[in-house]
Amino acid sequence: MEKRQELYAGKAKSVHATDDPDRLILTFRDDTSAFDGERMESLARKGMVNNRFNAFIMEKLQEAGIPTHFDRRLSDTESLVKNLEMIPVECVVRNIAAGGLVKRLGVEEGQALEPPTFELFLKNDALHDPMINESLAETFGWATPEQLAEMKALTFRVNEVLKQLFAEGGLLLVDYKLEFGLFKGEIVLGDEFSPDGCRLWDAETREKLDKDRFRQGLGGVIEAYEEVGRRIGIDFD
Numbered sequence: 001m002e003k004r005q006e007l008y009a010g011k012a013k014s015v016h017a018t019d020d021p022d023r024l025i026l027t028f029r030d031d032t033s034a035f036d037g038e039r040m041e042s043l044a045r046k047g048m049v050n051n052r053f054n055a056f057i058m059e060k061l062q063e064a065g066i067p068t069h070f071d072r073r074l075s076d077t078e079s080l081v082k083n084l085e086m087i088p089v090e091c092v093v094r095n096i097a098a099g100g101l102v103k104r105l106g107v108e109e110g111q112a113l114e115p116p117t118f119e120l121f122l123k124n125d126a127l128h129d130p131m132i133n134e135s136l137a138e139t140f141g142w143a144t145p146e147q148l149a150e151m152k153a154l155t156f157r158v159n160e161v162l163k164q165l166f167a168e169g170g171l172l173l174v175d176y177k178l179e180f181g182l183f184k185g186e187i188v189l190g191d192e193f194s195p196d197g198c199r200l201w202d203a204e205t206r207e208k209l210d211k212d213r214f215r216q217g218l219g220g221v222i223e224a225y226e227e228v229g230r231r232i233g234i235d236f237d
């Protein structure tokens, strides 16, 4: 697989074309952003840790029958993925109240959410990823009602697989964000699943072991990501 021109450099990853028009290479960088890119820092080892973390999770999801873009890990920081036409809508499921939900609705952090909630956000940094709904997505052509229904169903299937996986490592999957795209007309899970895009708490102490450590300046960010990875069986060596 030949790595060709850079197509896009995002906040945390770079996207390169390959000699196969149906395949892209995602390069996970050490760059870490928060507050829609307002705060940027480089955290040593993050690219490697997130690339391995994502590969492990994507394989678990694939095994559970969830279509993903993931083909294989190419190196410490690179993975080969299907070239998707991304849908600019982020799907968020929450099992426990935290982050934006607490701010928006004034509910108590840590409150169990039963049933888990499902939210849609427009992927647009300049607008700070505003919350949207099915009606707006349909009217503005971001996704069809059928695509949204499929994305929602897949996002909840991911919850069943990953809540269990993290529970076995003594971790609570608090919430997470997924991005989907189209590959030959089919809805496929894209982007990444890593502690950058979800919240994970220790089940006993409720210690935060995800990107909130960076957002809140708690330190030990990558150490926490590696701890989570080790607990679910990832080998970072």
Ligand SMILES: Nc1ncnc2c1ncn2[C@@H]1O[C@H](COP(=O)(O)OP(=O)(O)O)[C@@H](O)[C@H]1O
Pocket: 008, 009, 010, 011, 012, 013, 014, 015, 024, 069, 081, 082, 083, 084, 085, 086, 179, 181, 190, 191, 192
């Ligand atoms: N399989 C894929 N095909 C095409 N684009 C993808 C795929 N997976 C992820 N992307 C896109 O590549 C970019 C990854 O880089 P990232 O640093 O996360 O960017 P951003 O700052 O836009 O979130 C994202 O915009 C994401 O939507």
Ligand SMILES: [Mg+2]
Pocket: 010, 011, 012
């Ligand atoms: Mg991103």
